[in-house]
Amino acid sequence: MTNFSELNISESTLRSLKRMGFEEATPIQEGTIKFALEGRDVLGQAQTGTGKTAAFGIPLIENIDPKNPNIQALIIAPTRELAIQVSEELYKIGYDKRVKLLSVYGGQEIGRQIRALKNKPQIIVGTPGRIQDHINRHTLKLDQVQTLVLDEADEMLNMGFIDDINAILENVPDTRQTLLFSATMPPAIRKIANTFMKNPEEVKIKSKEMTVENIEQFFVKAQEREKFDVLTRILNVHQPELAIIFGRTKRRVDELSQALSIRGYVAEGIHGDLSQAKRMSVLRQFKENKIDILVATDVAARGLDISGVTHVYNFDIPQDPESYVHRIGRTGRAGKSGLAVTFVTPREMGYLRIVEETTKKRMTPLRPPSESEALVGQQKVAMEKLIEIVQANDLNEYRILANELLEEHNAVDLVAAAIKSMTKEPDETPVTISEERPLPARKERSGGGRSRGGDSRGGRRDFGRGGRSGGGGARRDGARRDGGRREGGRKEGGGGGDRRRSSSTPRRRED
Ligand SMILES: Nc1ncnc2c1ncn2[C@@H]1O[C@H](COP(=O)(O)OP(=O)(O)OP(=O)(O)O)[C@@H](O)[C@H]1O
Ligand SMILES: [Mg+2]
Secondary structure (H helix, E strand, O other), X not given: OEEHHHHOOOHHHHHHHHHXXXXXXXXXXXXXHHHHHOOOOEEEEOOOOOOHHHHHHHHHHHOOOOOOOOOOEEEEXXXXXXXXXXXXXXXXXXXXXXXXXXXXXXXXXXXXXHHHHOOOOOEEEEOHHHHHHHHHOOOOOOOOOOEEEEEOHHHHHHOOOHHHHHHHHOOOOOOOEEEEEEOOOOHHHHHHHHHHOOOOEEEEOOOOOOOOOOEEEEEEEOOHHHHHHHHHHHHHHXXXXXXXXXXXXXXXXXXXXXXXXXXXXXXXXXXXXXXXXXXXXXXXXXXXXXXXXXXXXXXXXXXXXXXXXXEEEEOOOOOOHHHHHHHHOOOOOOOOOEEEEEEEOHHHHHHHHHHHXXXXXXXXXXXXXXXXXXXXXXXHHHHHHXXXXXXXXXXXXXXXXXXXXXXXXXXXXHHHHHHHHHOOOOOOOOOOOOOOOOOOOHHHHOOOOOOOOOOOOOOOOOOOOOOOOOOOHHHHHHHHHHHHHOOOOOOOOOOOOOOOOOOOOOOOOOO
């Protein structure tokens, strides 16, 4: 590992990094900062949670001229939450240099942003729709931009933002530097690189697997109608501190979070149809550990860095391997360990194998725990908690009461009752989980039928790999078939609608 001081970084930025607790550069930072400082375009690939934000953030801040009042850097991100997070990290890196920064995203009052823009920010972080909106209103001048960053670029294409991005880039000088980082490099990213970048320096941090080593990966085979009960039993055995459960659709997320709440879990949902205020408050509560389980669509799959997420559950197997990599990458970040469990119905096993082929990592089969195993898991936790309380030795006020109880009751019964009262016993309260149709059988897709975002502009790589994928002919059919079926589709970050529509179809935007 290299110390940041060896990377030709200014004293002010070094001070900021120190304050952030960054001592040594991560491999992707070490590999890319020097090129980006020279003004080169950089295409960087490294696993989730390995510091790609600072890899573009540090050189970007370094290259800002604090005396120049124009917008010198523009960062575009697919979701509002990610835009906010990136701007917070850049703010910290640029703190000692006193760089002025503004984030602009949908769901926030535009008047407020217009006023803030008059304060001459030097860096803008935003979502495509809102940036475009400001350009149309002539409230955002991008003709002095020197550095452009596309964070999660392929996701922005999947979401149908290509037209917005093209339009935004017409306002940014061609002489700019472009930085593009991702954990996955599907062909769509190459396409973006070819379109938007000039002779980029490509830096790929070599690893055996595409997913992070310290995430233990499991799959559990279950029929669609059994999934929820299996999930609650697994939760009872795992006792996750902080978990994210991904569901395929918005309705799914609503139903799951309600069902979990009914069964006594502290869970909340997040998806693109919620108001911005609600999205932010749910995320804040999750970060503050006031919510144990965040149920989410893919709106939370990309880039979000929430420390302490111990478990990720894919209640529905994601439609493509990249989505899998990003989703499970919400845990096991910055060297921490994590655990991921993917539910798969027997019909969807083909998808699981393709995920494994892509990530080069096999998932371990997990036998669904039985009701009694789940109960034992709960009881064990209750017992551990009791022992912890005894060891904390703060029971003076309770000893008199304990002695009173012991005069009339047997000691074993009393301890048993304490364990029982702390154990979450099987809960049969009825809940509603509508059945999700399984993904189309694998063979239907083997002609290259990647539905997710796979429009004819080549948004996504075909699902198949290593000779499985065929021509693009089936792709559009796949897109239509899926687009009609999937409620809300995946265009979550964009605030609903169907991401598979062609760019000319009106759609709700991220603003
Ligand atoms: N050099 C460093 N030393 C210590 N911590 C770091 C360093 N660089 C980044 N981090 C921390 O690591 C975490 C993950 O970083 P970041 O969000 O940039 O990952 P990423 O590679 O962009 O992941 P993803 O692919 O999921 O977007 C963050 O909490 C960040 O503050
Ligand atoms: Mg990132």
